[in-house]
Amino acid sequence: MNQHSRFNLPLCMAVEEDIFEHVDQTVFDYLPEIKGKKAIFVTEKFLNDTYPDTVSGICQDFGGAEVFLVTGADFDSASALAKRILIENITIVIGFGGGRVLDTAKYAAFISKAVYICLPTTLSNDSLASPFSVLGTEGTNRKTLPCKIPTAVIVDTSMILKAPVSQTYSGIGDTIGKYTAVYDWALSAKATGTRVDDFAYSIAQMCYDSVAHCDEKSVTNKGFIKTLSRALVMGGLAMEIAGSSRPCSGSEHLFAHAIEEYYPDIKISHGLAVALGAVGAANFQGRDDLNLIDICKKYGLDLNPASYGIDKDTFCDIWNRAAGTRPDRVTILNDTDLNKDWLCDIYDRMQG
């Protein structure tokens, strides 16, 4: 069997201003066979309260779809949703929200084999179109579960512009991180005698290039919002083609995981933690990090660790714990002597 026959691509990928006013037309243009089928609208209370007209408009357009409010992105609520989808013969799952809502809707649609329509309200990371869901399991534990990418991804630029700009910064950071992720992936392939998938590699590299070299570095510009939307969705496709998160996740993500796992009190978005990690990772890889700091500055991202309450000792400790968060993952950290002077030097330059 050809390896490439195993992957799925979304049938519809639309980025447009005010497209949430006619999601039904867009979806049925691509998927006429699901017209008239039963749908469920998955979101959370905050968004339901903030955008009541958008929610009721879309529900009406999909035959009076009921609203399912996600409380916690955990395995049990995703299973409960999947059970309801199966018992009530629901064909279409519409996810409207950010990471937690979308991961729950994506996983529930996957296990119930429903058509999943992804309507992101923020551009905070590349999980919106990835073939994985991160769900809570027991206590504070979370697990990354394989699933299917969305059948349709529809981004409304006016909705994204209403979201807090910190969410968009996070999406930029997650995309910038591909600079060091693809490098680590190639390194790992060499070390393990395997090969990277050339297309997944190129796509991830292009995601980075499209944001790093975008002429319009303004997070409120509609053209840029389109570029970032595409970069995040294509990042998901790179993971789908590669069959792993490797094209989008290397040592910079291990840094972000170490913060999540060992310093839960540090308030920093996933994407910003990734961007911070990418500066260190680029140094370890012997590559230019000034470029990354400069690019982030132009967009308004703050890469000074002190801004997030990360002092020098903490910064060093996070890096020292990073590789241990995913011991099976080969990255530049396997070949790096993380001596304190070097880490402090990186820290100092990030403060500039």
Ligand SMILES: [Zn+2]
């Ligand atoms: Zn990420």
